[in-house]
Structures are given as structure tokens and as C-alpha cells.
Amino acid sequence: MAEARTTGPRARYREQTRAEIKDAALRQLAEGGTAALALVKIAKELGMSGPALYRYFASRDDLLGALISDAYEDAAAAVAAAPDPGTGPRARLHALATAYRGWAVAQPHRYLLIQGTPTPGYTAPPETLASARAVLTPFLPVFATGTPAPATAPVVAQMRAWLAADAAVAAWVKASTPDGPEAVAGALTGTVLVWSTLHGTIGLEVSGHYTGMGHTGDTLLTTQIELLADAFALG
Amino acid sequence: MAEARTTGPRARYREQTRAEIKDAALRQLAEGGTAALALVKIAKELGMSGPALYRYFASRDDLLGALISDAYEDAAAAVAAAPDPGTGPRARLHALATAYRGWAVAQPHRYLLIQGTPTPGYTAPPETLASARAVLTPFLPVFATGTPAPATAPVVAQMRAWLAADAAVAAWVKASTPDGPEAVAGALTGTVLVWSTLHGTIGLEVSGHYTGMGHTGDTLLTTQIELLADAFALG
DNA sequence: TCTCAAGAGTTACAGTCTATAACAGTTGCG
DNA sequence: CGCAACTGTTATAGACTGTAACTCTTGAGA
Secondary structure, three states: OOOOOOOOHHHHHHHHHHHHHHHHHHHHHOOHHHHHOOOHHHHOOOOOOOEEEHHOOOHHHHHHHHHHHHHHHHHHHHHOOOOOOOOOHHHHHHHHHHHHHHHHHHHHHHHHHOOOOOOOOOOOHHHHHHHHHOOOOOOHHHHHOOOHHHHHHHHHHHHHHHHHHHHHHHHHHHHHOOOHHHHHHHHHHHHHHHHHHHHHHHHHHOOOOOOOOHHHHHHHHHHHHHHHHOOOOOO | OOOOOOOOHHHHHHHHHHHHHHHHHHHHHOOOOOHHHHHHHHHHOOOHHHHHHHHHHHHHHHHHHHHHHHHHHHHHHHHHOOOOOOOOHHHHHHHHHHHHHHHHHHHOOOOOOOOOOOOOOOOOOOOHHHHHHHHHHHHHHHHHEEEEEHHHHHHHHHHHHHHOOHHHHHHHHHOOOOOHHHHHHHHHHHHHHHHHHHHHHHHHOOOOOOOOOOOOOOOOHHHHHHHHHHHOOOO
């Protein structure tokens, strides 16, 4: 389990089995939530019996971790694939936000996987953190073109401090903004704000808190994004 | 179990035991998340053995439901108890938001209980929905004094439709806004927007997504609220 | 081509937890 | 003061996670 070969027919079969396991797990997740994910059932579904699964995932948490990581990557891909309307940063921002929401609404169980923390005090592995960052990457250049409103000054200041303290983050932001340091801080500010905005609207929608209010999710997100675009004077 | 007396020493003892059980449950929840909540352990902690707990809560989900309901009520009380700075609706809005965040940050596990949906397709019982509404009630009169920005027009329209369709919601909003129907729709719009804003910032913070960025939670919330106050031209 | 170690899978089992059943002691209402 | 409701007990079924011990297969390298 420690370090296996990465090539050859053995490894290929192994990878395929892992994928089948994850597929079955997602199916269970979709119709019963995290609590319904049972390794025994998955094994039975694949025709193998019980403990065989532990050859492929060290534990239930390991499997869940893999699903979370996959979900982040998939979400990042969905956002990155958002069509560019080509009519300026404001429209681009709406397109990105809509793409993210679309992904989340289409597979609520996977968004819920990302949304919460399974156990308090849990910190995601760095690889997962990088994937989470990737979701937000396309937003950086959009906000780099804007001018943060005065009301956002405190956040800008904190982002500046963060950029100074965390080289990895600084490199990440800088790679998306060819402009100077003030654009960098502004881009990060906007991205963090849009992150929380997205989480606010989409999280509530996916958790079913909007049921009964009509199809509010899209309208609410659009409006929130519009307000944020105003705050950055996006064109 | 169906309908028990609500008075007398028997009922009093019963209520106290239920409270002790919930206390122990919250303690477990605080240090292991939902997954760590085990009825058996709670029973052992209280000196009783196993199945005795089922006299007080029909199932694990029943206990969790009670905890969720309590959390909503507690959160609502915390928001309602927010001090009124008395310097206008904008300051009042900040005070309410800060009170809510303070409650959530002080007991993250209880906020996480509220935040997510345990299982997809789950709909909270009406009693719980009312408690959830109570959290937001103090926000209504604040936004009733504002004028929604043009960008929020689509949301206002949907809120108007919702108010027309759902009498309970209409009564709830109207009770907090002595003004005309346009103020009612505006108040509801602002409240829903602030709800999603609060969830966005606080949810991410409580889930630990801000770790490493410094103490960003407060700043981020203040800024988001400020932007929202601007959108409603609060004084 | 042949060997053998690594990998894949099996059954058996220990341990935890939810939940029910059957039963016994206790208490407070009428 | 008696009985019905309430509280608690042990026994037990059943689901699930994870480990141990063992067997069979296979592919990489001499």
C-alpha cells in the first residue's frame, strides 16, 4: 500500500477498481448522504466481499477524502470551462459564478461533501487545499481589472498581510495578475469576497433552505454578484 | 411516548434527564463532530446503560433533531439580544450580524449542526423552520427602513411573489414592518440577502477555511455587511 | 521459461453502535 | 391504596468498520 508501481497492467487494473469503488460510493452518497456510505455495501455491489475494499482504500475516511479531492478538481474544471462572453469582466464574473452554481446544483451531494467539515479541527491535506484554490483561480484576473471600493479597505489590508506572510498564496495570485502589487491585493480581496458570496447563496440553496421560495437560487446569486461587481467597479 | 403529561414531578425529572442527555451529546459533538455522537457512550457517561436512552429520545436522529432545534432557538436568542447602538439602521445591522457571528464562532459545532443538511432530501419539521425564521426576524425592521438598489429588483420581484403565495411568511414579515407592501417586499429582500451573506462568511470561517489567512472572519463580515447596507442605502 | 514475491481476494473474527424485546422495579395519580 | 404509566435492566439481533490469517494469481526479472 505504501508505494506501489505506477505503471503496468497491475496498476491499471487497480486504478480502474478504485474508480469503480468511487462511482458506487458517489451513488450511495447521492441518495442517503455521508451517513449512508457503507464500505460493505459497496463491496457487495461490486461483487467482492467486505474486506477486499481495504486493498484499495485504507479506511472509510480515506475513501471520503478521495471523493472530496475529486469533487474539488471537478468543480475547478467546471469553473475553468465556463464560457467567456467576451463582453468585459462583469459578464465574465457572472459566467464564472453561474458555472460554479451549475456544477453544485447538478450534484448537490458532491457540493455538500466540499461544503462542510466532517469533524471539527480537521484540516485538509495540502493537496486538497491546492485543488480548492484552483476553483477560485479564474476569478483572480477578473478582479484584477477592478478597483476595490473604499468599504473593502480593511479586507485589502488583511490580504496584503496574508500575501506578505504566505509565499505560496502570493505566487498563486501573482501568476494570474500581470499587474502591480496593488492589483494583486485587490484581486485577492475580490476573490475571497466572491468565495464567501458563492458559498452563501449556493450553500443555502443546495442545503434546501430555499425550498418554498420559488426558484430563487439563480436570481439571488446574480444579484449578489452584481452588487460585488459594483463594489469593484467592474466594466 | 406519544403524549405524556407536561406537569408533575415525573415530567420534571424527565425534562431534566433529557437536558443532561443533550448536554453530553453536545460535549461529544464538540470534539468529534456528528459522527462521534454515540448514544451508548452518552448513556455510559450518565451512569445508565444503553437502551435506557431510548426512553428519552426515539432515535439518534431524534436526538440530533432536538439539538438542531435548540441551536436555532439559541442562535435566535443571541441575535435578539444584540445591543442596539441606537445610531441608525446601519449600525444596528452591524450589531445584529456581529452578534450572530459571535454566537457561531463561540460554538462552531452547533453552527455546523445548523449549517448543513444531514441527508439529501431532508426537510426540517415546521417547528424548526419557525425557529430558523426567528433568527432573521430582527433583520426585517432594519431593512424596512432602506431602499433596495435597482440591482436587487429581480429578487424583490421574487419576494413579492413569495409573499403572495405563502401566508405564513407574509404574516411573519408584516409583523415586523409597520409600513406598506413595498417596504415589506424590500425588508424581506434585504433579510434574505443578509442571510446568504452571513452564511457565506460565517460558514466558511466556522468550517476552518480561513485558517492561515489571519483573523479574517470579522473583517470580511463587516465589509460584506457594509456593501449590503450600501445597496439598501441604510442611514 | 521458470520462479517467487507482491498483489488481490477469501473467510473468520473482534469490537462498536443502533435499535428492539421482554421483563422488573418504582412512583404518583385517582 | 392499587394499578397503570414510567424508568430502567439484560439479552439479543443486525449493520458496519477494521484486522488477521490464509490462499490463489500474476507479472517482473534471472
